Amino acid sequence: MDGPTLFDKLLAKRGLNPNSLAGAIKRPSAQSGFDRFKKGLIKQPKRSEALELAAKHLGVDVLAFYDEALAASEWARISGEAPPPATQSSSSPSVSGDEVVIVQYDVAGGMDTRGKLLLEAEPPGIIKSWKVDREWLQLNVRSYTSLANLCIVTGFGPSMKGMFNPGDPLLMDRGVNRVDHEGVYFFRVGDEGYIKILQRVPEFNGPGFVLRVISKNKDDFPPYDISPKNPHLHIIGKILTVWKSEQY
Incomplete structure (x- = not known):
């Protein structure tokens, strides 16, 4: 369940509409934004005081408007419906209260169902997990398909130096498995795994x-083209955020 669907259901259950909700929280100027969100014209609303107040008035965690799994869980709680079946694997984030533990995607251990990956170089150690609060996710990760699809990849190899270094943390969304626009992706071709910029040409x-x-280190790793129809190509996920380390 996405954010607009949850918002629409909550309004209906409370007998409200965007105008009456804006009035109830004493933010009449928010009516237009609420109306667009209800209609699905806004998928990721800007975090604002009005939205915080609306979520509180409707009785849900404001982050449910940004995360499909949390939206489904909140609606099940409020409506009394059975919660959605658990599909979370050991590689999915675990949630306890306000804390979220994002675990590693084991690039060397072959968590991908197609088998173990061969990397251009092994990472210098592995980041096993990150513990953050939900507000950190909302403020630092602009959008993602689902909380269950987030994982940490430990940077490897010299080809992307300039963007990140071997050993640096990369946040990946495993729910993105096709290239609709330019970005940094983790993908495999046969048994070999890569993190590169992919551009539609x-x-x-x-x-x-x-x-x-495209590699960031273009001097040593020149660009090349690959067909999206290549049967050996598999997009594992999209890199959402990287943290580049500096040694002092």
Whole structure:
């Protein structure tokens, strides 16, 4: 369940509409934004005092408007419906109160169902997990498909130096498995795993496109193209945020 759907259901259950909700929380100027959110015209609303007040008035955690799994859980709690079946694996984040533990995606151990990955270089140690609060996620991670799809990847290899270093933490969304726009992706071709910038480039002689694979360290790792139809290509996830380390 996405945020707009939850918002719409909550309004209906409370007998409210965007205008009456804005009045109830004494923020009449928020009516237009509430109306657009209810209609699904805004998928990730800006975190604001009005939205915080609306969530409190409706009796839900404001972060449920940003996370599908939490939205479903909150609606089950309020409506009295059975909660959605648990699909969380050992590699999914665990949630306890306001704390979220984001665990590693084991690139060397082959958590991907297609088998163990061969990397351009082994990472210098592994980041096993991160513990954050939900507010940190909302303020530092702009959007993601679901909380259950977030995981930590430990940076490896020299090809992306300049963006991150081997051993640095990378936050990945495993729910993104296709390249709709340029970004940093973790993908595999056969048995080999890569973290690179992928860019959609129009084909020279046709209406389709190829994926241009770009390293940050272009001097040692020049760009090359790969077909998105390559049967050996699998997009594991999209890198949302990286933290580049500096040694002092």
